[in-house]
Amino acid sequence: MHQSYPARPRVFSAASTLASLLLLVATLLPLTQASAQSSVWVATSGEEKVYLGGTVHLLRPTDFPLPVPFETAYAASDKLYFETDIAGLSDFAVQARMMQELTYSDERTLQTVLNPEAYNSLAAYAGQVGLPLQMLEKFKPGLLVSTLQVIEFQKLGFTPQGVDAHFNSRAMGDGKPVGELEPIDAQIGFIANMGEGNESEFIMLSLEDMKEISVSMEQMVSAWRSGDNAQLAELFVDDMKEQHPPLYKSLLLDRNNNWMPIIEGMFKEEGTEFVLVGAAHLVGEDGLLNLLEKMGYEISRVE
Numbered sequence: 001m002h003q004s005y006p007a008r009p010r011v012f013s014a015a016s017t018l019a020s021l022l023l024l025v026a027t028l029l030p031l032t033q034a035s036a037q038s039s040v041w042v043a044t045s046g047e048e049k050v051y052l053g054g055t056v057h058l059l060r061p062t063d064f065p066l067p068v069p070f071e072t073a074y075a076a077s078d079k080l081y082f083e084t085d086i087a088g089l090s091d092f093a094v095q096a097r098m099m100q101e102l103t104y105s106d107e108r109t110l111q112t113v114l115n116p117e118a119y120n121s122l123a124a125y126a127g128q129v130g131l132p133l134q135m136l137e138k139f140k141p142g143l144l145v146s147t148l149q150v151i152e153f154q155k156l157g158f159t160p161q162g163v164d165a166h167f168n169s170r171a172m173g174d175g176k177p178v179g180e181l182e183p184i185d186a187q188i189g190f191i192a193n194m195g196e197g198n199e200s201e202f203i204m205l206s207l208e209d210m211k212e213i214s215v216s217m218e219q220m221v222s223a224w225r226s227g228d229n230a231q232l233a234e235l236f237v238d239d240m241k242e243q244h245p246p247l248y249k250s251l252l253l254d255r256n257n258n259w260m261p262i263i264e265g266m267f268k269e270e271g272t273e274f275v276l277v278g279a280a281h282l283v284g285e286d287g288l289l290n291l292l293e294k295m296g297y298e299i300s301r302v303e
Contacts, residue, residue, distance in 0.1 A: 045296070052288060066166070
């Protein structure tokens with residue numbers, strides 16, 4: 001997804017990089033622009049309501065302030081829910097567990113799991129961005145590709161201070177309780193299993209996507225701010241479903257289905273919740289908004 005850079009980049013700290021990888025899970029493919037709206041919705045059942053915000057996990061300082069509907073939902077909520085425990089991502093024990101799960105602990109290396117074409121292409125790309133491939137040999141493909149993407153994102157000015165981290169910090173400062181929809185270990189597993197069984201194809205497609213990362217990220221942020229669900233579904237979700245069915249199932253379909261009982265339970269709890277998840281989880285036939293509507297909840301956009 002990107003152009004080459006001769007100089008070796010200054011990378012994020014180990015903790016922030018790994019945290020970014022996990023929060024990046026649902027933003028690995030490009031989105032597109034849409035009309036001026038927002039990605040914040042509210043589901044209602046009688047007097048009970050749950051706000052849902054589609055997020056971008058990495059943003060630039062210039063992307064702030066966030067669209068007003070995010071502030072509206074935050075002010076109206078008593079508890080926030082994120083995809084996972086954001087604060088826990090910085091725990092040293094979690095960091096160690098991530099590296100253990102996302103690297104090969106046996107005789108396998110990238111050179112042994114990739115065919116010569118994929119390995120040589122990867123070596124050339126790694127050299128262009130100033131990362132000796134020898135340092136990455138034990139990385140599983142999901143960790144490798146995510147690491148390369150984060151480095152490219154940093155060159156474009158993106159940081160781990162995205163929507164999720166922003167509101168997690170706000171909630172901590174304001175004393176609002178937070179919850180998560182899935183454990184950190186589940187997100188680690190998604191990255192660990194990326195490309196498993198078709199590693200060479202996964203690497204080649206990822207390197208091709210890297211050529212367009214600058215345009216892709218601009219489009220993604222524009223689409224998120226404007227919140228055109230039809231466009232997001234057509235140009236992100238539908239594309240993943242058609243071209244990468246296993247990835248679609250593991251990253252979107254299964255997780256959305258797992259989250260639905262948790263979200264439905266919020267309507268029976270005291271107070272109002274604000275659920276913040278990657279924008280791709282809200283849209284499309286299997287998106288949370290459609291699933292909630294099918295269950296009889298009224299869905300409306302927060303203006």
